[in-house]
Amino acid sequence: MTVRADGLALSAGGQAVLHPVTLELQPGLPNVLLGPTGAGKTTLLRLLAGLDRPSAGRLFAEGREVTGQPVRRRSVAMVYQQFINYPTLSVFENIASPLRVAGLKRVEIEGRVKEAARLLRLEPYLARRPLELSGGQQQRTAIARALVKRAALVLMDEPLANLDYKLREELREELPKLFAESGSVFVYATTEPAEALLLGGSVATLSEGRVTQFGQAGEVFRRPADLATARVFSDPPLNEAPARSEGGRLVLASGAVLPAPVAGLPEGDCTIGIRAHQLSLEPLPGAVALPAEVRVAEVTGSESYVHLSVGGLDWVVLAPGVRRPEPGQAVTVWLDPQRCLVFGADGRLAAVAALAEAA
Amino acid sequence: MARIAFEHLAHLYPGSSAHALKPMDMVWEDAGAYALLGPSGCGKTTLLNIVSGLLRPSEGRVLFDGRDVTALPTERRNVAQVFQFPVVYDTMTVRENLAFPLRNRGVPAAAARARVEHVAGLLGLSAMLDRRARNLGADDKQKISLGRGLVRDDVAAILFDEPLTVIDPHLKWELRSRLKELHRQVPVTMIYVTHDQTEALTFADRVVVMSEGEVVQVGTPEALFDRPAHTFVGHFIGSPGMNLLPCAVEGDAAILPGGHRIGLPRAYPRLSGRLELGIRPEFAALARDGLPVTLRRIEDLGRRRIARVELEGMPFAATLPEGMAVPAEPRLALDPARLHVYADGRLAAGEG
Amino acid sequence: MAKPLDNRAWFLVLPVVALVAFSALIPVMTVVNYSVQDSFGNNEFFWNGTGWFKELLDPSTDLGGRFFDALWRTLLFSAICLLIEVPLGIGVALTLPRRGWGVAASLVLLALPLLIPWNVVGTIWQVFARRDIGLLGAAVNGLGIEYNYAQTPLAAWVTVVAMDVWHWTSLVVLLCYAGLRAIPDAYYQAAKVDGASSWAVFRAIQLPKMQRVLTIAILLRFMDSFMIYTEPFVVTGGGPGNATTFLSIDLVKIALGQFDLGKAAAMSIVYNLIVLTVCWVFFATTTRSQSEAVQ
Structure with missing residues (x-):
């Protein structure tokens, strides 16, 4: 079972809402759509579901073209951000509802509902009504209803966004197991880079109606194809610095010079991108010292996010331990060229330094 | 500006037969940044509504700077509040929104104007003062909500009720750090309610962790991380949360299931109740030597990797050190200085 | 945004199209047909072109004068009804309880007048306001105020307006109440925190949030009051004199009383166009101002 989108695009009123997308979606591991609100995640989900008809491109399920087929005749299930259940039905009946519609035998229905309830740990609550459950249990009920159909394609639109943080963590851990056990193709939209990494499947990053990259999550995180991808896939936000590549060196706008991380970098304008955990407030071998001013520091208990102004640029450094420098204090931030991503003037990735890929 | 005190508050x-808020005494210092952290239904919103005056507590008193305000309605308490979903007055411009609380209190127009412009400057809203508020993004709307609190120079406290829920991750960083900077510039008591530990820890000087209507620990982010007073805090703070293993304790050693003997950083007297050994994943690493474990899964978080393992059949989260290949026969090394013992869920005090 | 996926869906609309054709299009065409002809009975018809329309729209003619008198009368009636019912409806909606058993009780009470058929409403008020046996009429006269809707135009107007207010204010209340209930609690809490007075809360929150339902309420009330027929016909029969002869009543007088089918047809077409134009202009301006505000 695979789903393939071939140049799928949508435009409205002469304006592109979604630029052509070509993806091959596999079962077993989740396919995550990662991007901020308005990037086109929901648009793509709706096209994949068949709720909207693409203005260009084709959609295949198991090699068979399904473009334009009404959603009711496709094998699709959807889970939304809001917990959508039938309030008057028990959890059992909620999960069973798509099977009743399909006219399955009673024994078959019972078996499938029990199976889904077991996977989602809902067995103790089958007789209750959704509103008597916690948010997490309600959303698990909605997920169970999507699974029980054994639809070829299961679409999830930010399913954990309305849940408490800890519940989210719990479900993030459970979901990959579900994905592996089921034969369906899962597409999962989220705004959170951490979630995309945790679910550990493929990631398609979206920015302004364009899929900027599609690949294995860790791979996309470490080797973003362009600046837009790196921005979408960085939390805290990517630290950036405009620079010039000249004779094997990178010259920052502030005048600071660092050796190019790789040989043969094209000359001209470029942008250096470096993630918060790759910067340091302690000297690193081979790193360049940049003067900075502290804006504010946030302590998480074991680590500190120190927000800096570095030559007029807003940067965040993730430093180990507890640090509370005073706002306005002058500090030195160490930029190791071996931990940088370099993007050319066209925004494409020009170089990944050796250590930028380190975990 | 105010010091807020609760006396036998419940x-x-x-x-209802169960307390939504169990009896407590607590003091929040003037100009402090506090967070109320806990899962849905833990009583954090109840406490917030009691501070704001939307709810009158069934027992106890609330004092602002020693003055009993328990019976005072919201509008007479000088508190400001930012809600989960941005509240702006649709038909007004940003400027009119910010001036609204001042106009309601009869502040002269010239003074109000100066105040509004000052606050707009603090929040980075100066450029959009004359735009209609309803057309702005969620993050700007939240800034306006906050601004309506800040314009009043008599404001005793600003309350935040999960203010970043509808904000995208990137803008969360921007808004959060700005809030923190703002607290430095405008020393007003800020109280931030959230279920998100990162938001609570990064925002607050002191975090109040709540569970089932009870305050289980009040402390700095470091304290909550290093010495959780309760297993709930250990689990709730940290991502993944603290590992908890059933154990027996003999002096300065813990005996785990399977008979593994672990040295503890301090000796314990005879403890009664259900005993658990707690250690954070950050201080438990896969290594060449240590306890034998079975590897279940590696989670790649980009900047670090978490190994989900099983120790004698119990799930355990550990760190896979940077650069280490996934070992064929994984073993678990625990940092002895970071071990804690819990008796019936509460941190046991050791000696030395 | 996207095209419908299945064009066969149009077949489902066919019955409605057929129904509309029979119930609306064909009668309308008949009226259009009459409006350009003259008849002397016996089913004999003569072509009259735009004659009726010219006469109707010229206030110096007999028919035109009569038409414009009735038109101003009807517009005045609609304006008075809207001016009373909309503020009153908003006011009542604001005082209704927001939760508890009182909600259901007051909603049922409010809905009662809406369930009474038009002619029954007319009959009730005809009796209620009679100076000899009517509770209202007798009471007012008992207070020493001269009140007789069958004799003085002012009394007739007061009666007809009061009847419409009694019958229809509930509709405005129910619509406004629905609009008010849709406002999240956070808005009220924020306003409290901002120290807003009830008036400020009304201006800043309730009125803007009710804008959409108010548009609908005003539109419905305008159309209904502008086309009112049954109730005033039952109570006053258009009198005394022509004091309460609204367009609809006048139309029936011409069509059925004098059997001037051509004049009546022309008049009903103009009447219809006025309603359509006013509603369209009103709807277009309010929705445009709303969509501008959203963008």
């Missing part, structure tokens, strides 16, 4: 909703 709340029981009419018709």
Whole structure:
């Protein structure tokens, strides 16, 4: 079972809402759509579901073209951000509802509902009504209803966004197991880079109606194809610095010079991108010292996010331990060229330094 | 500006048999940044509504700077509040929104104007003062909500009720750090309610962790991380949360299931109740030597990797050190200085 | 945004199209047909072109004068009804309880007048306001105020307006109440925190949030009051004199009383166009101002 989108695009009123997308979606591991609100995640989900008809491109399920087929005749299930259940039905009946519609035998229905309830740990609550459950249990009920159909394609639109943080963590851990056990193709939209990494499947990053990259999550995180991808896939936000590549060196706008991380970098304008955990407030071998001013520091208990102004640029450094420098204090931030991503003037990735890929 | 004190405060909703808020005494210092952290239904919103005056507690008193305000309605308490979903007055411009609380209190127009422009400057809203508020993004709307609190120079406290829920991750960083900077510039008591530990820890000087209507620990982010007073805190703070293993304790050693003997950083007297050994994943690493474990899964978080393992059949989260290949026969090394013992869920005090 | 996926869906609309054709299009065409002809009975018809329309729209003619008198009368009636019912409806909606058993009780009470058929409403008020046996009429006269809707135009107007207010204010209340209930609690809490007075809360929150339902309420009330027929016909029969002869009543007088089918047809077409134009202009301006505000 695979789903393939071939140049799928949508435009409205002469304006592109979604630029052509070509993806091959596999079962077993989740396919995550990662991007901020308005990037086109929901648009793509709706096209994949068949709720909207693409203005260009084709959609295949198991090699068979399904473009334009009404959603009711496709094998699709959807889970939304809001917990959508039938309030008057028990959890059992909620999960069973798509099977009743399909006219399955009673024994078959019972078996499938029990199976889904077991996977989602809902067995103790089958007789209750959704509103008597916690948010997490309600959303698990909605997920169970999507699974029980054994639809070829299961679409999830930010399913954990309305849940408490800890519940989210719990479900993030459970979901990959579900994905592996089921034969369906899962597409999962989220705004959170951490979630995309945790679910550990493929990631398609979206920015302004364009899929900027599609690949294995860790791979996309470490080797973003362009600046837009790196921005979408960085939390805290990517630290950036405009620079010039000249004779094997990178010259920052502030005048600071660092050796190019790789040989043969094209000359001209470029942008250096470096993630918060790759910067340091302690000297690193081979790193360049940049003067900075502290804006504010946030302590998480074991680590500190120190927000800096570095030559007029807003940067965040993730430093180990507890640090509370005073706002306005002058500090030195160490930029190791071996931990940088370099993007050319066209925004494409020009170089990944050796250590930028380190975990 | 105010020091907020609770005396024997508790709340029981009419018709309910269990306290939504169990009896407590607490003091929040003037100009402090506090967070109320806990899962849905833990009583954090109840406590917030008691501070703002939307809810009158069934027992106890609330004092602002020593003055009993328990019976005072919201509008007479000088508190400001930012809600989960941005509240702006649709038909007004940003400027009119910011001036609204001042106009309601009869502040002269010239003074109000100066005040509004000052606050707009603090929040980075100066450029959009004359735009209609309803057309702005969620993050700007939240800034306006906050601004309506800041324009009043008599404001005793600003309350935040999960203010970043509808904000995208990137803008969360921007808004959060700005809030923190703002607190430095405008020393006003800020109280931030959230279920998100990162938001609570990064925002607050002191975090109040709540569970089932009870305050289980009040402390700095470091304290909550290093010495959780309760297993709930250990689990709730940290991502993944603290590992907890059933154990027996003999002096300065813990005996785990399977008979593994672990040295503890301090000796314990005879402990009664259900005993658990707690250690954070950050201080437990896969290594060449240590306890034998079975590897279940590696989670790649980009900047670090978490190994989900099983120790004698119990799930355990550990760190896979940077650069280490996934070992064929994984073993678990625990940092002895970071071990804690819990008796019936509460941190046991050791000696030395 | 996207095209419908299945064009066969149009077949489902066919019955409605057929129904509309029979119930609306064909009668309308008949009226259009009459409006350009003259008849002397016996089913004999003569072509009259735009004659009726010219006469109707010229206030110096007999028919035109009569038409414009009735038109101003009807517009005045609609304006008075809207001016009373909309503020009153908003006011009542604001005082209704927001939760508890009182909600259901007051909603049922409010809905009662809406369930009474038009002619029954007319009959009730005809009796209620009679100076000899009517509770209202007798009471007012008992207070020493001269009140007789069958004799003085002012009394007739007061009666007809009061009847419409009694019958229809509930509709405005129910619509406004629905609009008010849709406002999240956070808005009220924020306003409290901002120290807003009830008036400020009304201006800043309730009125803007009710804008959409108010548009609908005003539109419905305008159309209904502008086309009112049954109730005033039952109570006053258009009198005394022509004091309460609204367009609809006048139309029936011409069509059925004098059997001037051509004049009546022309008049009903103009009447219809006025309603359509006013509603369209009103709807277009309010929705445009709303969509501008959203963008």
